[in-house]
Amino acid sequence: MARNRYDVDENLETPFNIKHLLRAGQYIGRHKKKMILSLIFSAISAAAGLLGPLMVQRGINVSVPNKDVRELVLLSVGMLAAIIVSVLFSRARSKYMIEVGQEIIYAIRKDLFEHLQKLPFQFYDDRPHGKILTRVINYVNSVSDALSNGIINFVLEIFNLVLIAIFMFICDVRLSLVVIAGVPLLVVVVMLVKPAQRRAWQANSNKNSNLNAYLHESLDGMKITQAFVREEENAKIYERLNTAAVKTWMKAQYTSNLIWLSVDNISTWVVGAMYIVGLVMLGPAMQIGTIIAISSYAWRFWQPILSLSNLYNTFINAVAYLERIFEMIDEPVTVDDVPGAVDLPPIQGRVTFEDVTFSYDGKVNVLEHFNLDVQPGESIALVGPTGAGKTTVVNLISRFYNINEGRLLLDGHDISQVTLHSLRSQMGIMLQDSFIFSGTIMDNIRYGRLDATDEEVMAAAKTVCAHEFISQMEDGYFTQVNERGSRLSQGQRQLVAFARTLLSDPKILVLDEATSSIDAKTERMVQQGLEALLKGRTSFVIAHRLSTIKNSDRILFISDKGIAEAGKHDELLARKGKYYHLYTAQVED
Secondary structure (H helix, E strand, C coil): CCCCHHHCCCCCCCCCCHHHHHHHHHHHHCCHHHHHHHHHHHHHHHHHHCHHHHHHHHHHHHHCCCCCHHHHHHHHHHHHHHHHHHHHHHHHHHHHHHHHHHHHHHHHHHHHHHHHHHCCHHHHHCCCHHHHHHHHHHHHHHHHHHHHHHHHHHHHHHHHHHHHHHHHHHHCHHHHHHHHCCHHHHHHHHHHHHHHHHHHHHHHHHHHHHHHHHHHHHHHCHHHHHHCCCHHHHHHHHHHHHHHHHHHHHHHHHHHHHHHHHHHHHHHHHHHHHHHHHHHHCHHHCCHHHHHHHHHHHHHHHHHHHHHHHHHHHHHHHHHHHHHHHHHHCCCCCCCCCCCCECCCCCCCCEEEEEEEEECCCCCEEEEEEEEEECCCCEEEEECCCCCCHHHHHHHHCCCCCCCEEEEEECCEEHHHECHHHHHCCEEEECCCCCCCCEEHHHHHHCCCCCCCHHHHHHHHHHCCCHHHHHCCCCHHHCEECHHHCCCCHHHHHHHHHHHHHHCCCCEEEEECCCCCCCHHHHHHHHHHHHHHHCCCEEEEECCCHHHHCCCCEEEEEECCEEEEEECHHHHHHHCCHHHHHHHHHHHC
16 A cells, blocks of 8 residues: 555654753743742652651651650651641642643744744645644643653652652661662663663654544545545555554553563562561661661652653653754745835735746746736736646735746835735735635634624625625524535635635735636626726636636736737637637537
8 A cells, every 4th residue: 555644654763952952941941930939849848758757767666665655646747747748839839830831832832833824835735734733732742741840850850869868878778778779770671671662652653643644634535535435445544543553552551561560570679678688687676667667768769760761751752842843843934024025015906027937846847937017907817728827827926935036026016025914915815725714604704804894794795696695594694604614515615705805805806716616697696796896906817717707808828837828808719829729619518
């Protein structure tokens, strides 16, 4: 079976690079005070929690033999107070860490989303959207914990380890040496298992990313799937990806459990050895309270070691995830305001192509030495074979792509030297994909101009003949439509998108196959509304149905990387050239 884009794993097995953690410091630094407070609270909580075994040792070794009830009561109250202090400070620390973690998630996602808004069309053409979602959601979730809890826990666990060791040696030096004798063995186990554990979790992350990518694609294409009866085949693909995700998760859990089992076994052996040494080798001089206290510290001693080994993997994975996140944030915005860009003043609508050459991939030119001068208010129709460059022409006017050579001017202003917002805000663009957002029909039309009144929205809908079908819906303009407008027919979606474009009141209007899904009767009504709308506006219309563009001021036949023919409808028919053959072929059909 051929490999698809969702089968390709991301490379997460990268060398540890401290620069990514240092760069992430900008997000941590914003919460410096909370991080310091959390560390202080953690230290107080840990120290209070370690007082208990010392009190137990004192109670068993001294208070009980002396029958000192008062001291036992004081020790009990002291233990209760230590537990309360430990819990309260631990809770306060958790509260701060949750806040910091969520604020870090918010900040990274905000930066990612704002950057994604600026990236050019080609970025989205080249990547499965599910994998983009994985970076924005899954990877950010993973690194946020490492950047907040991870750093605090790393410092805290080292502090705990040292503190526990001090308390142990205060109790008894000889038994403490027995406890720490198992550390070298655990270090060997960790060194052997941890690399495999890290690879296992990275593999699981990759497989989940692949699964998300395919799921996103499948949901978007569900109608096509059912139309071509691809349910069983798609289910097999999903099962394969799902099985891979489950297998990698099981393997990751298995390798992770090896560490836990090793720590559990080694700590049990060490505590057993400590009892033997205390009761047998050191003889009756060893007090039972000391053995119990050391036993309690021994169990606690291994927990920071286990936590530190887990944190090691967390940081390694976090660096890999950070690299992918920063890679996306660093993705160059190839279409952006140049330094010193100025706002485009209100335009009349003159469009001039001066010797423009353009290529999508830098290899094959779509347009070569393209020249065109359009006067304000002139209507231009673009026709020609598929792939000739008709959509490319209007995309360049909107500056969705940068031209390779030449200049494109609006009212004499080079569009590469003006801000994108000032350029596109004076254009009304309706592309072939009539995207409808989830929300009301009113909201979808108002998307073209957020300050428009309800009356202006309705007026735009009436102009394009959308008012009638909208009024017949259960809540009229306030009817909720689903994502991508699944409740609407294709023609209705185009009419809503048409109204949205017209509402923006553009100086230049671009219609790319705007009426392709509207029936002939509706199209005639739309054409009547458009005549009034297009008056005084520069317009570019791409249409395969040539009957819709017969009244255009000029018809351009785009072919062979340029303009093959240009003129009015009747003039081009009289020449009996490429336009004539294209038109007569449609009429005969």
